[in-house]
Amino acid sequence: MNKEFTKSLKSGIRDNRHRGSVGEFLTEKILPGSKVLAVSAYFTIYAYEALKDHLNQIEHLHFLFGEPKFIKSLDPNKTDKKSFKIEDEEIKLSNRLEQNRIARECAEWIRQKVHIKSIRHSNLLHGKLYHIDNNGVEEAIMGSSNFTVKGLGLSLNNNIELNLEVDSKRDRNDLKDWFCEIWNNDEIVEDVKDEVLAYLEQLYTNYCPEFIYYKTLYHLFEKFLADQSKGGLFTEKTQLTETEIWKTLFEFQKDGVKGAINKILAHNGCIIADSVGLGKTFEALAIIKYFELLNYRVLVLCPKKLKENWTVYQSYIGSELNPFINDRFNYTVLCHTDLSRDRGRSGDIDLATINWGNYDLVVIDESHNFRNNTKGRRNEDGNIVRKSRYERLMDDIIKEGIKTKVLLISATPVNINLRDLRNQIYFITEDKDDNFKQSMGIHSLKETISVAQREFTHWADHKKNPERNVKDLLEKLPSSFFKLLDELTIARSRKHIQTYYKEEMSKIGSFPERLKPIPISPQIDTKGRFMSYDKLNDEISNYQLSLFNPSKYVKTEYKDLYEEKAGTKKVMQLDLFPFTQSEREHYLIGMMKVNFMKRLESSIRSFAITMGRTISKIEDLEDRIRRFKQFQSENPGLDFDDLTITDIEDEELKEAMEVGKKLTYKLAHLKLDEWLRDLQKDKAQLSILHSTAQSISIERDAKLKELKMLIENKVKNPTLTRDGKPNKKVLVFTAFADTAGYLYDALKDWVSSELKVHIALVTGGASNCRTTFIPKGYKEQTEFNHILTNFSPVSKKRNKITSMPQDDEIDILIATDCISEGQNLQDCDYLINYDIHWNPVKIIQRFGRIDRIGSINEAVQLVNFWPTDDLNKYINLKNRVEARMALVDIAATTEDNILNTEAIKELIKDDLKYRDKQLLRLKDEVLDLEDLGESVTLNEFTLDDFRIELSKYIEANRKVLEDAPLGLYAVVPSPSGENARLADYSRLEKATKDLISKGVIFCLRQKGDVPGCEKVNPLQPYFLVYVRDDGFVRYTFTQPKQILEMYRLLCSGKTIPYEALCRLFDEQTNNGSNMKHYNELLKNAVGAIVNTFKKKTIHHLLSGRNAILPDQQSQVSETTDFELITWLIIK
16 A cells, blocks of 8 residues: 555645645535535635535535735735635636636525625634534544635645644534634624625626726736826826816827826936827927926927927917917027037027026927937047037036936937937936836847847848738847837827727817829929929039039148048048048038939029029139139138038038038148139039029929919819818928028919919028018018918917907918928918928928818818929939938947948948838828838837826726736627627728737736846736637737737727627637637647747847846746736637
8 A cells, every 4th residue: 555645544634745635635524415614814716616516515614714805905016906815826827717607606606505704803813724514423624724726735736734633522512612603703703705705796797898908907007006106107186287288288198298297207208209290299388387387497409490389388478379378388498509509699598608407307309300429520639629419418408417307309209220219318318328227127228229220120121031020020129129118208190099089089070181192293494495303413413513522632642631630541441430531522422412403303493592602612712722822822721611501401411511520621732723623614514504594584484383373273262171161271381491482472472463362481580481461550470470370370279369360361371391390280271392302201291280180171182293203213313322321421430330331322222212112102192100111110119008098097996906806808899700790890990900800818927026027028027919719829928019909999988798799708618618719729828928938038138248038937938827817808
């Protein structure tokens, strides 16, 4: 006979090891008709399930809880506080799926045969007792075993317990008497049967989908809730909610503001990257007001062209156009360009007196302008002559003086390289690379973004990865990158607002319909005497433009001297950055040629002006050279900066001109005769173009003629607004102020006399604004914001400004990109791009002025002027690679670029192909920013909307969520299945419907303390997985945003269960008895978690120098214990 079995027979101890278990004792002793008494701290339905064949036959059970509650409020971070431990935490995961059935059966048994009481006070009773009476034959055991699967020794991995059978009749009687004495003492115990049944009912009731959605969010964001409850995060119990700006915001904007404030409070900064037309400026104003109410000093930095967007709201200006005058905004406004100056004035501010380090919050509008950590000007000795704007902002405002919080605003914080993002985030971290080590577990910001960039670059390569999809990218991107963007960004798209704020959209009005863009490519000269755009491009490509190339004429013996002065001498003969001075000049010439074509593309007048300016520069240089040759007693210096054209409007060209060291050439060191010959040749070529361009009058301007036809047709055949009023408005955009001025002068008399409407011009700054709308006694007609208000009186609420005219308005507005951002001009429904900006983002931003939520117009029309019919030829213009190389020179640092010049050129060609592809799409369709790329956008990574939703819901439902058990589920119809008729999915796009097929979304939690796993799983310790009904895992834990958006689409607003689907589920599973199919799906989900975790762990290890693996015990594996938090069945 087995020695261990013999030992268990002889021993009265039951320890769940070699001496038997309490479960075996109960199985052996409980008979039909038994009367059972029990004392235990816990009672679980799974212990009942294991013993139900015996328990169902008893006469009755008196069960006494030894503790009033099994979870105390000692740990405020615990989100599963309940009164009784009904579900067993140690039960096998797959058995959790049967929780509903087991709970229902257990509840029925309790109703019929069980009485339950509980000790009123904690820590009063610690013993465990099981007493059985079989018609006077009594059995008893007492010790440490609770009524749980592990406690009773009924699982594969049991607790070690110490229990002793009571074999004395006297002692068994004493125990029974003792039990009855306590049971009947109402001062010590209370009846809790109804409470237990009520709790059990939660386990088997049919839940509405919305509750399961919020129960899931409740657990996923438990840390957020804990931080909020500590009072460290924004709640609506603040003065901000009483302000005019807050009352003006739409609900989605308020949600964005709350999220941004929380991020600033938690991490010192935030990036608002909402898409075009969603009101980022108003969101920023609300955030500013929140901090002003805390007595923060606030600085707003914006592009010069957008300054009036911000100054209009300053209280001290007292503008009648300020709808928030009662909010008394007190922030300071400076331009990005002011950072390049130490003295002078910016408006009424003396820059010399500013205490740059004394701002508590700096708001950086269009923060992508700081995406390059450009180094400032150095002299020939390497000393700083002037800090770059980036350095000035970082060193003198953010690092210097008091602690400064940072709000970054940009619809496009990333251009083509994630380094763009890193340089902006460094403002939040005060240039500290490990700043988020404690708060996010990110050891190196640079490393995190570099790894993400490498993954993105490899994923985006069509040659290496022709069958790419976003899921593959998200699985490879480091978890820390997801965490970083989720914690720092607010990024919502137009589609997002349409999908998730339907109720608000129905109140405030929808976005207008986007009509197909109208492409127009007119001739240049109605008489056909000016060469075509394509031919001129070929001509200009062959020009030398020696004006901008002095290094070509440096005498041989001085070449090394000037490369050293420029700081561009090649190191060890390696062809690495930085460029040589001659290369830099070559690329700048390429950029000048592109600028010439941009100017022609804009208007023949702009082109003529540029030709004239360049010829004047050549003539000035010729005079200086001739004077030197005549009087050679001196050896004057020629500053390279003096050769460039200073009054250019091309922002990229300006930026390129400012790069590099300040370089002065000595005329005696140059081959002047050769340079003069080339300058004369250039001048002759440019003079022909100049005189030909000047000869084209307004009457011969074919492009202008086409514009007049478009305007006349719109005014004489106006569209109708939603309320039936005629709409004659036209907004004309151009990239250049001289083109805008030319158009205004050419059109104003004709518009006034023949079309009988008013026209206006805005090009930034009050002195550059003009209009024909001059009512009697009205003094501010040419003020920037007055013109915009008179052009769009409904959206600008002109009717509330009594001092402004109310009877007439401006219908035609000519503008530069000074209003392409931050303005709501949605009274207009017709926008003309008189020139096509080569950056597609600008085109989208322009259209965002009229394509806005709540528009008074049913539809909006975009008209694009293209320089040629052959768009493929247009986008393949020569010199564009050289032009982009000049910009690469700006961003190049030895830290980030270990590439030779040819490799950089290849990258630029790829980027240009990418942009060109976007431009071609814009010919036929209107795009959102997130539609531009075949890639992921920032809104793929931020979960803030879900946090805000939860915050609202929890105000009235916190206790219900706290008390609800784990393992709950709901059943919803699939939008693509036969049950779709049960829900309103009419607004979903077909692609979305097809994506959500039958299956299950599981929310699981990894058990135990698992440090380090957050490096792999952004929602650690929680895992979301979507498994289709065929077993295919569609989304794993690397795509929580997509899964939660599915959850919201399927559950939000569904406040009652789909009873028909619940019945169908019960029928298919035999009321929960046959869960084989769902167990298989759960197994696939866990398998996908394990496989993806392993892949990401290995990838994380190989991807960067600072990669640290989670502990072996913490890593997810086949043996990892998971808890089932919720599951959503899609039928």
